[in-house]
Amino acid sequence: MVPSRSALKSIVLAASLLSGIPAGVALGQEDRPPTPVTVVTLAEQDVTLTSILPGRVVASGVAEVRPQVAGIITERLFEEGSFVTQGDELYRIDPASYEAQVAAATAAVAQAEATLSSAQKESDRMQALLERRVVSQQNLDDANAIRDAAAAALQVAQAQLLAANIDLDRTTIRAPLTGEVGRSLTTRGALVTAGQAGALAVIRQLDPVYVDVTQSAAELIRWRRGETQAELGNANRTVVLTLADGEPYEFTGELTAAEPHVDEQTGVVVLRLEFPNPDELLLPGMYVQVEMPQGVIANAVLAPQDGVTRDRRGRPIALVVNEQNVIEERTLTVVRNIGSDWIVSAGLEDGDRIIVEGLQMVGVGMTVVPEERQPTQTQTEN
Known part of the structure; x- marks a missing residue:
């Protein structure tokens, strides 16, 4: 007596369980429809590492504000944490003593100018007397020496006046740099010295x-x-x-x-x-x-990480759907990751369709129905 078709299936199923062969293979794939899977079509591109x-x-730029003259801080002229321009006034030091130095230097210049004027007149007088043979050449040389010394003394006095004016100007501490000024590190009434270690502000x-x-x-x-x-x-x-x-x-x-x-x-x-x-x-x-x-890696392929697994040896592999919609296994050469993708330099080519969803339900050699994965909003923006 010939067994029925259902009885044959039961016999084959029992034999497959005893032998370890998958029931789907034992019965034949022609008895079940192709499994749908989600794929991503790959494209070669130059990838910047x-x-x-x-x-x-x-x-x-950083500038520590320090005094260049000594004295008492009488006023802070800026708002802490504000923007300042180079040359803006920041602090003011009591200028009284420096004004006195300027006054003394000014008087010294006036005195030196008067001395030079007198020496110049004496030199001119000796020159005239020498032409009339009333005085000797020695007298003229002495007068000229006094005149030249008076001229040098005037230059010294003028230099001292310049230094005094510089010190007076430095009693107003100005911003050496354009930028944001922090909190003030000193207060009104504090004694500061020239070249001190601590900054007044930064x-x-x-x-x-x-x-x-x-x-x-x-x-x-x-x-x-x-x-x-x-x-x-x-x-x-x-x-x-x-x-x-x-x-x-x-x-x-x-x-x-x-x-x-x-x-x-x-x-x-x-x-x-x-x-x-x-x-x-x-x-x-x-x-x-x-x-x-x-x-830059030229002609590299970006493979989604959810489509790449590893075999028993730890090598990266991927399942690819060929033109006949049959699954193939590829061994990949992965350079590194970039975002949610692997940079693959070998194993995948332009136009390959890599399976990213449904990997647990399929195997090599099976016929599947591939469906292209739709890009998410984040992927579209990237």
């Missing part, structure tokens, strides 16, 4: 600002040899900044200098980047992260 470097914000220039980051010495060597520039070619060389709260900074910067010194303990070099700071969002001492371009 970047590195994230930690850094600190540094003011582009002025910082905050637009633009510098960001100092550390880079390995090997990368710096490549940059100096021009290899990094050659790799970058016409790629985007924009330097992007990430703030301490994780949000990106709206302005981009550029590399301006590299410290000509390698730290002996860490083997890194300090790089200086410049960023515009019109809103003064970046403040000196703030911790930030900088994304710097390092090179």
Whole structure:
């Protein structure tokens, strides 16, 4: 007696359970419809490699305000935390003693001018008497020497007057730099001295600002040899900044200098980047992260990370749907990640359809129904 079709299926199912063969394979795929899977169609592109470097914000200009003459502070002429321009008055020192020095120097100049005038007249008189042979040449030489000494004394007096005026002018302490002035570190009535160690206030220039980051010495060597520039070619060389709260900074910067010194303990070099700071969002001492371009991989493929797994040897693999809608397995060469994708230099080609959803339900050699994944709003913006 010939068994029925349902009985044959039961026999095959029982045999597959005993032998470990999947029931779907034992019964034949022709008895079940192709499994739907979600795929992403890949495209080759040039990928710019970047590195994230930690850094600190540094003011582009810093000036510590210190007195150049001694005296008592009589007045503070600025608002703490305000913007000041170079030359603005900040403090005033009691000028009484310096005004007296100017007055004394002015009198000394007048006295020297009178002495010079008298000596000049005496020299002219001796010249006339010598022409009439009334006095000797020695008398004329002595008169000329006195005149020249009086002229030199006048120059000394004028120099002393200039110095006295400079000291008097320095009783008004002015801003040496344009920028933001911090809090006042002294008060009215305080005694200050010329060249003292403590500053009266600090002025910082905050637009633009510098960001100092550390880079390995090997990368710096490549940059100096021009290899990094050659790799970058016409790629985007924009330097992007990430703030301490994780949000990106709206302005981009550029590399301006590299410290000509390698730290002996860490083997890194300090790089200086410049960023515009019109809103003064970046403040000196703030911790930030900088994304710097390092090179370009030509004709690379960006594979979604949710479509890449690993085999028993730990090698990255992906399941790809070919033109006949049959699944193939590919072994990949992964360079690094970029966002939510892997940069694949070998194993995937332009136009490949990689499975990103439904991997647990399919296997190599199976026929599937691929459906293209629709980009999310975030992917569309990127």
